[in-house]
Amino acid sequence: MEEVALRLEELLFPSVADIAVLSVDMNIEIVRVDAQCTTFGAACPGCGAWSNRVHSSYLRFPADAPSAGRRVVLQLRVRRFRCRNTMCPRRTFVEQIPGLTRRYGQRTERLRSTLAAVGLALAGRAGARLAAVLGVPVSRSTVLRLVDALPDPEVPAPRVVGVDEYATRKGRHYGTVLVDVETRRPIDLLPDREASSLAAWLAQRPGVEVVCRDRAPFYAEGAAAGAPQAVHVADRWHLWHNLSEAAERRVAQHRRCLRALTPAVSQPEPENVPAPDPSTSPWPTGHRFADRTRARHTAVHALREAGHSLRSTQRKLGMSWHTVKRFADAATPEELVHRPVAEPALGPR
Ligand SMILES: [Zn+2]
Known part of the structure; x- marks a missing residue:
């Protein structure tokens, strides 16, 4: 029995330490995994002090990544500890399982990251449709919220910057898009196309060596003011x-x-089609x-x-x-x- 349980943990939680699977229960649609944390105590998230004084415990039911097409719900027994630090504003705190749960999270970390990856690839509506196929019914706004909660990717300081306008309403309202020409990825959007906004943006990035732009006067002025060190080139498009x-x-x-x-090569005009009169329009x-x-x-x-x-x-x-x-x-x-x-x-x- 011991050996079977051990294999279950390796199978279900390969990257999570200190977890014990108590039982697995399943029906046609859903797999319920009863598990709990096995550490002796937990560190207070407020002050970092370690505590093993259990205050109480309760069940959490975070949704997990599906297994063999079935929805998986964990039934986690979590403990609430008393903080031992008398100076700490938190009197009690609930344990989290690193790599699996987060405070107030209704989904496990791996399901969150899966849905965020789906959202990154497909965005809200299509993402929600694919998630339903994968056995994770979720709303499109949740998919977008998970993408939104992802940390911003690190953007390396650009060397060659492309500047152009984009329209939120054509003929009425324009903003500025900035592109790293070497990686061909957009880096930033400015809400307007004023010379001062572009100058301020460039001034924060002294590593810019080349500014690639059209001949609009506001970009010429902004780029000259913000990146006097840079070479200006007209973009290929x-x-x-x-x-x-x-x-x-x-x-x-x-x-x-x-x-x-x-x-010599001009063809005779067909007789019933009147030839255009060149004197009225050339x-x-x-x-x-x-x-x-x-x-x-x-x-x-x-x-x-x-x-x-x-x-x-x-x-x-x-x-x-x-x-x-x-x-x-x-x-x-x-x-x-x-x-x-x-x-x-x-x-x-
Ligand atoms: Zn504390």
Whole structure:
């Protein structure tokens, strides 16, 4: 019998010392493990003094990690001790089993960490669904609470910091996200995109050597003030984005030159489709940039004619105020692309 009990403890509590399993009781759904602590006394959590003066004892029923698809509930007999230290504000205290229980905890430590891991991977709703499949019915808010209670991970001091904005409401409210570019992990969120907030954040991290940012003036100012030692670089996404937009715009401006250069390969127009009149619009349909500009121009003007203010139009379309103003000021979408070209044109315009 002794040998069987010993094996049971090793089986059920491999990493917990000083525990005795008194009995195991099971039915179709649930396994009940009757156990108790075997130490001679316990240390007071208030003052650390050791005590073996038992005041009373009672049963706790912390839920444990499931076993073979069955829910496991421990039935732990825990003792309440009197603190021997007369100066201690705690007169009595309840023993905890290290690695298994915590004060007021309704779950064992291993079930807590399992559910927290599920929550980290899947968050609330999906986490709760998977936990139910695993035999631990739990609410989604409990899953989130367990994730929330995890200690913050240690973040190594970043060397290369990426700065960009994020929207909590597009066109209305923006914050700042800071990313460790070397580990590609977000490090922090700032509630606004003010130069002063970024400067204060960077000033606390003198190890920053490179700031990777877009060309927004508030970030330029904030990064220069907060990390004067750092090199500033434009981030790759914005470089490609700006380059592709500029290239698209420029190609659209020079469409006629392209057409003039390739007369031989141009296909004859089908007879029943009227050819677009190049004198009214130099843009063909089906051109991504042109179509997008036309659609946005139409949307802005429709809202303006319906009596919406610029501010309201901006909110409805999720555009920046500056963009809305530019579209509203242009009578036709063509005006938006046919801005003066800096260098000499390549051919007849
Ligand atoms: Zn004490």
